Amino acid sequence: MSSPTSPDRGAAVPPAVRSREDIDPRGRSRDRSWPPAPEPLPLPVIDNHCHLDFSDGDTELSVHDHVRLAREAGIDAQITIGSDLAANRWTTALMASPDRPASLRGGVAIHPNEAPLHARGHDHEGTALIDLDTAIAEVAEQLATPGMVVVGESGLDWFRTSKKDEAARAAQIDSFRAHIALAKERGLPLQIHDRDAHADVLDVLDADGAPDRTVLHCFSGDAEFARACVERGFYLSFAGTVTFKNADPLRQALATVGLGPVMVETDAPFLTPVPYRGRPNSSYLIPLTMATIAEVTGATLEEACRAVRATTEQVYGPIPAGPAA
Numbered sequence: 246m247s248s249p250t251s252p253d254r255g256a257a258v259p260p261a262v263r264s265r266e267d268i269d270p271r272g273r274s275r276d277r278s279w280p281p282a283p284e285p286l287p288l289p290v291i292d293n294h295c296h297l298d299f300s301d302g303d304t305e306l307s308v309h310d311h312v313r314l315a316r317e318a319g320i321d322a323q324i325t326i327g328s329d330l331a332a333n334r335w336t337t338a339l340m341a342s343p344d345r346p347a348s349l350r351g352g353v354a355i356h357p358n359e360a361p362l363h364a365r366g367h368d369h370e371g372t373a374l375i376d377l378d379t380a381i382a383e384v385a386e387q388l389a390t391p392g393m394v395v396v397g398e399s400g401l402d403w404f405r406t407s408k409k410d411e412a413a414r415a416a417q418i419d420s421f422r423a424h425i426a427l428a429k430e431r432g433l434p435l436q437i438h439d440r441d442a443h444a445d446v447l448d449v450l451d452a453d454g455a456p457d458r459t460v461l462h463c464f465s466g467d468a469e470f471a472r473a474c475v476e477r478g479f480y481l482s483f484a485g486t487v488t489f490k491n492a493d494p495l496r497q498a499l500a501t502v503g504l505g506p507v508m509v510e511t512d513a514p515f516l517t518p519v520p521y522r523g524r525p526n527s528s529y530l531i532p533l534t535m536a537t538i539a540e541v542t543g544a545t546l547e548e549a550c551r552a553v554r555a556t557t558e559q560v561y562g563p564i565p566a567g568p569a570a
Contacts, residue, residue, distance in 0.1 A: 258308045258345060259338045261300035262331050265514050269523055277303045280521035283532040286319030288550035290535065291557045291564060292528040293482055294398070294436060294462050294510035297325040297349075298335040301514035302525040308339065311513075312346045315528035319550075321566035322348040323528050326436065328356035328398050330380065333387055340392035348566050352395035353387045355380050357402040357438055360420035361413035377416060381423045388431055394561045397436025398462050399424035401449070404440040418449060425453050434458035434560050436482075443470045447477075455479065458560045463512050464498065471498035475506050480560055482508040485518030485526065488537045499541045504552040507542075508560065509534055 269275050279302050292315065297308050306314070315323060327333035333353040340351045355363065355377070362368050363377040375383070388396065399421050406413045428435035435456045439446045443466050450459065461474055464481040471481060481502060487495050499507065509531055517526035518533040539549035558564070 258342050259298075259335050260307075261305070262298050262335045263300070265299055265301040265525070276524050277301065278524060279304065279306075279527075280517065280524050280530060282314065282318055282529055285317060286532050286535060286550050287547045288554065289319050289321040289566065290509055290531065290550050290554050291322040291324070291561075292320050292511050292513075292531055293324050293460070293508050293557050293561065294326055294484075295323055295513040295528055296328070296332070296515075297323070297339070297513075298327065298332045299514045306527065308349070309346065311527050311529075312348060315531075316348070316566070318529040318532055320528045320531050322350070322564035324350045324352060324395060324561065324564075326395075326398055327351070327353040327387075328438075329359045330374070330383070333384060337387045337390050337393075340390045345392065348564060350392050350394045350561065350564055351390075352393060352397045352436060353384050354397045354399040354424055354436075355384060355420050356398060357400050357417045357420065358405055361406070361410075361416040364412065364416035364419075377420060378423075381420065381427070384424075385427055388427070388433065393433075394564075395434045395436050395460075396424050396428040396431070396456075397434075397460070398438040399435065400438035401442035401446050402438060402440040403442045403445070418445075421446075421449055422453055425450070425456065428456040429454070432457075434460055436460045436462040438462060439465065447473060450477070460508070460560060463510065463516065465495065466498060467494040468498045468501040471502050475502050480506045480508060480556065482510045483534065483538060484510050484512045485516040485522070485530070485534050487541070488518040488534060489522065490519065496537070496541045499538065504538075504542050504544060504549060504556075506556065507538065507553060508557045509538060509553050 327336035513526040
């Protein structure tokens with residue numbers, strides 16, 4: 246198997262537009278070495294949420310490197326997600342590139358933490374931003390690009406937004422509702438970012454009517470919330486967080502719903518699965534997350550891969566693997 250630290254430079258595609266921080270949330274320097282490649286999966290799956298516009302690691306990997314390493318590990322397609330103006334424009338350029346790997350698809354949206362900035366008209370550094378309506382209109386135009394298969398990530402994030410900041414919360418809700426409407430108008434799935442906002446996410450979806458294919462990206466709720474989502478016909482996408490030692494409620498949620506509504510993702514370069522938590526993440530590490538999904542649901546790894554792949558194609562349609570790298 247190829248080494249993650251030996252990049253091969255493929256055809257020109259957009260370079261990464263931003264980098265992950267070198268300091269972790271506790272103020273410590275991160276280990277930026279790439280984890281070793283795990284044993285490949287017995288059947289291929291799709292990483293339905295990653296951020297290839299980010300660079301990370303002590304050796305920078307190109308888009309083609311990420312795709313090659315993923316395919317060698319049994320992940321034969323990826324959906325890269327834009328969540329702010331720069332990332333959305335990068336994702337659009339990638340989807341429009343004739344050099345885009347055939348196995349890549351994209352999605353764009355205004356992230357809930359970005360929505361209040363557009364509503365205020367400037368970012369945290371004071372740089373002027375287009376207003377929220379204009380930003381969402383740009384998303385709508387970008388979704389017409391061939392290769393775009395999902396609206397997302399949108400939703401609500403109460404972790405970074407104080408209850409006292411009513412204007413910021415209102416902007417997030419307005420943005421979420423606009424993305425719900427856009428997904429239904431285009432007949433596309435919707436990927437939802439939900440952080441500390443479970444009840445409010447359901448309230449908005451119930452009030453406006455959820456798209457036919459609604460995905461809780463990086464599912465973070467407990468068994469009760471998982472049941473509420475599945476009862477509404479939603480899909481749950483699990484990331485490396487399901488492997489974390491403190492994630493028993495998340496594993497209980499997975500055990501409660503079983504494999505039927507479940508997909509897998511990385512949210513790369515974030516949320517690297519155990520035992521490499523905190524180090525750079527890429528789609529080639531999905532076998533570690535799939536092993537936990539299989540164990541928690543009582544399935545063999547092959548059964549889990551088959552079910553997750555089928556559900557992912559049910560949501561996004563078939564994505565060809567393309568030629569071997």
